[in-house]
Amino acid sequence: MGLRKADKKNPVAAFTLCLLLGATTGLASQAQHASPHAARPLSSQKLVARMTLEEKIGQLVLLPAVVQGKEVTLSQDQRELVREGKAGAILNLVGAEATDQVQAIAIRESRLGIPLVFAADVIQGRNTIFPIPLALAASWNPSLVREVARRAAEEAWASGVRWTFSPMLDVSRDPRWGRMAEGPGEDPYLASRLARAWVEGFQGKGLGQPGTLASCPKHFVAYGAAEGGRDYNSVEVSDHLLWEVYLPPFLEAIRAGAPSIMAAFVSLNGIPAVANQKLLRDLLRKQLGFQGVIVSDWGALGELTIHGVAKDRVEAAFKALRAGIDMDMSSEIYLRNLGSAVRAKRELEALLEEAVLRVLEFKRRLHLWEHPFTQPLPPPSASWTKLDRELARKAATQTFVLLKNEGGVLPLSPTIRRIALVGPLFDNSETPLGPWRTRQPQSGAVTLLEALQEELGDRGEILTAGWPWGQPTQRDKAKVLACARQADVVLLSIGELVHMDGESASRATLGLPAGQEELVELVASVHKPAVAILFNGRALALPELVNQVPALLEVWFPGVESGHAICDVLLGKESPSGRLPVSFPRSVGQLPVYYNHRRTGRPPGQMFTSRYIDSPVDPLFPFGYGLTYTQFQYGACQSTPRSFHRREKIRVGAWIQNVGKRPGEEVVQLYVRALSGELARPIRELKGFQRIYLLPGQRQWVEFSLQAEDLGYWDPEGVFRVEPGIYQVWISPNSQEGIPGTIELLEG
Numbered sequence: 001m002g003l004r005k006a007d008k009k010n011p012v013a014a015f016t017l018c019l020l021l022g023a024t025t026g027l028a029s030q031a032q033h034a035s036p037h038a039a040r041p042l043s044s045q046k047l048v049a050r051m052t053l054e055e056k057i058g059q060l061v062l063l064p065a066v067v068q069g070k071e072v073t074l075s076q077d078q079r080e081l082v083r084e085g086k087a088g089a090i091l092n093l094v095g096a097e098a099t100d101q102v103q104a105i106a107i108r109e110s111r112l113g114i115p116l117v118f119a120a121d122v123i124q125g126r127n128t129i130f131p132i133p134l135a136l137a138a139s140w141n142p143s144l145v146r147e148v149a150r151r152a153a154e155e156a157w158a159s160g161v162r163w164t165f166s167p168m169l170d171v172s173r174d175p176r177w178g179r180m181a182e183g184p185g186e187d188p189y190l191a192s193r194l195a196r197a198w199v200e201g202f203q204g205k206g207l208g209q210p211g212t213l214a215s216c217p218k219h220f221v222a223y224g225a226a227e228g229g230r231d232y233n234s235v236e237v238s239d240h241l242l243w244e245v246y247l248p249p250f251l252e253a254i255r256a257g258a259p260s261i262m263a264a265f266v267s268l269n270g271i272p273a274v275a276n277q278k279l280l281r282d283l284l285r286k287q288l289g290f291q292g293v294i295v296s297d298w299g300a301l302g303e304l305t306i307h308g309v310a311k312d313r314v315e316a317a318f319k320a321l322r323a324g325i326d327m328d329m330s331s332e333i334y335l336r337n338l339g340s341a342v343r344a345k346r347e348l349e350a351l352l353e354e355a356v357l358r359v360l361e362f363k364r365r366l367h368l369w370e371h372p373f374t375q376p377l378p379p380p381s382a383s384w385t386k387l388d389r390e391l392a393r394k395a396a397t398q399t400f401v402l403l404k405n406e407g408g409v410l411p412l413s414p415t416i417r418r419i420a421l422v423g424p425l426f427d428n429s430e431t432p433l434g435p436w437r438t439r440q441p442q443s444g445a446v447t448l449l450e451a452l453q454e455e456l457g458d459r460g461e462i463l464t465a466g467w468p469w470g471q472p473t474q475r476d477k478a479k480v481l482a483c484a485r486q487a488d489v490v491l492l493s494i495g496e497l498v499h500m501d502g503e504s505a506s507r508a509t510l511g512l513p514a515g516q517e518e519l520v521e522l523v524a525s526v527h528k529p530a531v532a533i534l535f536n537g538r539a540l541a542l543p544e545l546v547n548q549v550p551a552l553l554e555v556w557f558p559g560v561e562s563g564h565a566i567c568d569v570l571l572g573k574e575s576p577s578g579r580l581p582v583s584f585p586r587s588v589g590q591l592p593v594y595y596n597h598r599r600t601g602r603p604p605g606q607m608f609t610s611r612y613i614d615s616p617v618d619p620l621f622p623f624g625y626g627l628t629y630t631q632f633q634y635g636a637c638q639s640t641p642r643s644f645h646r647r648e649k650i651r652v653g654a655w656i657q658n659v660g661k662r663p664g665e666e667v668v669q670l671y672v673r674a675l676s677g678e679l680a681r682p683i684r685e686l687k688g689f690q691r692i693y694l695l696p697g698q699r700q701w702v703e704f705s706l707q708a709e710d711l712g713y714w715d716p717e718g719v720f721r722v723e724p725g726i727y728q729v730w731i732s733p734n735s736q737e738g739i740p741g742t743i744e745l746l747e748g
């Protein structure tokens with residue numbers, strides 16, 4: 001791991017230190033508002049001084065609630081652990097009644113009355129299920145993400161949750177990895193902008209305020225680079241790549257005030273993250289300045305013996321604490337073995353106390369002593385539901401990416417009367433909810449069929465032909481053909497079932513599953529206008545589909561308002577404005593395919609260049625790509641001044657005009673490339689973006705401000721460097737198009 005020189009001016013370190021000090025000195029005022037049942041709010045240090053070894057370890061134990069039939073609850077044994085002060089936090093217990101009941105045990109029956117913190121994976125919302133994170137990344141809209149996170153936090157807060165294991169900030173360049181669905185896509189800059197938005201959205205006006213959740217960016221770090229795209233597989237990543245690609249979103253989340261971080265399951269360059277002292281203590285704490293709580297991922301401490309880095313569970317406990325894991329999620333390694341480890345190695349005591357202090361400070365920042373129990377949030381939940389549904393619908397429409405629209409099939413003409421809905425997903429209400437809706441109370445998503453029926457009423461006719469996930473029969477096929485023949489337009493609802501994405505859902509192929517290629521061929525043979533509506537949680541490789549249908553709309557997993565949002569876009573009430581946050585490859589053999597790859601000495605061309613003899617090198621659809629219902633024209637990229645010194649700023653802008661016939665939103669993107677320097681740098685790097693809305697004929701000057709730091713890079717030692725020289729700059733609609741301008745960063 002490369003070490004960055006200790007940065008005395010590190011604002012993150014200074015900020016967190018203040019919080020630690022502030023949290024301790026502000027305790028007197030907290031005491032005045034303390035719950036009558038809470039322990040006297042001693043300073044954390046005094047509290048630690050009173051704790052037994054078991055009670056200290058208890059604060060580091062994160063217990064998972066257990067599923068009993070349809071209920072998620074705490075077992076009698078677990079309640080007993082709470083009573084004995086041997087649990088610090090509870091995962092997955094949700095609901096005012098359930099959490100208050102268990103909190104009462106902690107506050108009133110345990111010796112020191114230390115409150116518990118209730119945690120949950122609030123990933124796509126709590127009651128209202130919003131689009132999956134990858135889809136939200138496709139909105140390229142940090143304000144929208146902030147709004148979604150804020151509402152999700154309010155909903156979860158009302159049901160007792162105070163800590164969410166979100167956002168997932170794993171940059172991923174390999175769509176075989178099913179967890180691409182949960183993350184921000186392939187680019188560190190976009191991921192960093194969204195990281196801040198997630199953290200700010202969850203944490204609102206400040207930790208501990210009503211309706212806010214503590215965020216927990218995860219999974220530290222480079223989990224998205226699991227070899228072969230196989231979940232839980234080991235990761236080998238150079239220090240340079242770590243700094244350039246995988247760390248930036250975490251750094252931004254820390255700067256935005258994230259008070260906790262989750263360590264990954266996987267090993268990085270040979271050492272599992274939860275036993276990796278260099279990673280957690282040297283890199284995360286010292287270099288990035290993070291002083292919050294580090295929690296393990298589920299069961300990860302128990303896996304240290306399986307990785308083969310601990311001979312037994314006591315050694316696993318020792319290595320995890322030494323590495324810097326403050327809380328053990330669900331493995332019970334700390335609960336059952338940390339005591340023996342500490343008794344055997346007394347030097348661990350200091351590390352244990354530090355970890356306990358961090359957990360107690362975290363709880364103080366959440367105001368758990370003053371407000372251990374749930375409180376209702378005004379206004380009443382009925383009107384929330386309406387607002388939430390509206391937000392879910394608006395969010396979904398902004399995430400859809402129009403990949404193809406030959407002949408202007410979309411938006412559908414108002415004269416269309418007969419619409420055929422074919423494929424396996426038009427009446428599926430589970431899949432659009434995405435992989436993280438588990439254990440969430442709300443019913444299924446509005447299906448495309450339901451929404452279209454609502455929309456058309458008796459002004460049109462809907463014909464339907466499903467498609468099985470097993471083997472289609474001749475009857476299935478005949479029905480598809482008959483339906484397509486009778487219709488004015490065919491809407492194909494295709495893609496992945498929800499369980500094909502998310503954790504433990506890696507794929508070795510990236511085509512359409514369940515024989516859906518045959519379905520597409522059948523529809524194509526009828527030569528009717530057809531629109532493929534693609535549900536999925538990753539980039540797919542679909543060159544045949546793209547050739548066979550005139551229009552293709554990527555809708556990801558849109559959440560509870562799925563059908564309504566899709567109708568809004570199909571019928572032209574909303575214009576599609578999402579852009580790809582990941583490159584779509586042509587085949588699995590091309591992987592990895594990502595836009596910001598390094599330059600080679602032999603760029604793809606003829607013989608003896610970096611190419612394939614049987615496939616193009618470039619993606620099917622590049623990062624940043626997406627069409628609208630209108631067309632935008634980009635003027636030349638201009639900069640003022642053309643050259644600048646280190647402490648100056650430069651403005652780079654271009655005229656963008658809506659030259660089509662409809663209003664539309666464009667995501668204007670700024671890319672740079674260094675033409676020379678010590679390292680071979682990426683072919684392009686995203687450095688800014690803006691969403692603009694233009695009426696037909698309207699034009700707008702879109703400008704970005706660049707400073708020297710925007711042109712810099714992290715070297716393999718973790719030192720941030722900015723090199724003088726010539727840089728190319730693009731203002732373009734995606735990562736492949738556009739004509740570059742040049743700017744020069746001068747010496748000195």
Ligand code: NOJ
Binds near residue numbers: 165218298503
């Ligand atoms: C395992 C997942 O990797 C992590 O993202 C999640 O937060 C935990 N399980 C808890 O559910």
